[in-house]
Amino acid sequence: MICKIEKQSGVAFTLKKGQQLKVIDPIGGQVSDMVLFNASDTREKISSGKTLDFEETILITTNHYLWSNRSNKMMRILEDTNGRNDFLLAPCSPETFKIMYNYGGYHPSCFENLYTNLKQFDIQPDDVPTAFNIFMNVQFAADGKLSVLPPLSKAGDFVLFEAEMDLIVALTACSAEDSNGGRFKPIHYEILE
């Protein structure tokens, strides 16, 4: 069954070891931020630093693992039809829009959509780590300069993950203009046995 995440919103759910999660960009050009927690002890969570270290690359895609802060494998990427994801940048937050874009007033954000959906699992805003940003197109220059460009994903592109432990997963349809080509779109996902 394909589930829908409305534009600029999020979900959280459990995923059992061995189950697969397919995250789909139904329209194209839309980012989905994902964070993971060990379902039996939420102090264990996805870690960008551990993943980049063990996988020895910035660009995480097919056959790579997503690792935890305790150096355990949380997920394996079985398939990635787009091939560009980001694991450098924190989820967009109210401060992102204020500090980087001088935006006044309320703006939906992945950070809010992650922590509000994770509340049911007793996970607090301070516990939200750097997300694995599916379909996010962050380019890096030789001098280290980072540029956020529109996603390269086309309608129907997906990333298929397999859980390596029992997990709590939170997923968004990203809320930042610059990350999504200026237009907010839904994200679809499917849990496969």
Added chain:
Amino acid sequence: MICKIEKQSGVAFTLKKGQQLKVIDPIGGQVSDMVLFNASDTREKISSGKTLDFEETILITTNHYLWSNRSNKMMRILEDTNGRNDFLLAPCSPETFKIMYNYGGYHPSCFENLYTNLKQFDIQPDDVPTAFNIFMNVQFAADGKLSVLPPLSKAGDFVLFEAEMDLIVALTACSAEDSNGGRFKPIHYEILE
């Protein structure tokens, strides 16, 4: 007063807002991992994801800020005589040596040296974030591939930080062979008013 961190060890201390911290490589070719916590609420801590996002670069050096998970400035880099630091990779841990280097038995690690020194501040191992790795020479290729090379720092190179809030600071003299040109050396530091 110049303080010494013995090879393969660490320290933790408080630093008041406005105080400066000079981290010195006395011999050359030695990495120092640093983590930061808000002294009045240790759930606020240094964040690689927020720093890379707000500074828009992988390479953090003079005039950049180190940001927290709550999007606050924790430190500013006033001077960096070497100019190469890493903020991608997690501190070396017992699992680093086991998984990446097939090392059997006990090996000292930055992770252990951070959490044992942070215990006095009621900070637990799971709370240790990705560190700012001073003098660490991690090169990235256009295809994202990461390579850990010997530090470029020469004897006397330093990075000078200024605290933007009251902080708990933990610092190491890194314990990983590959990160330190195969030889473990001390790190010096000085707190300036």
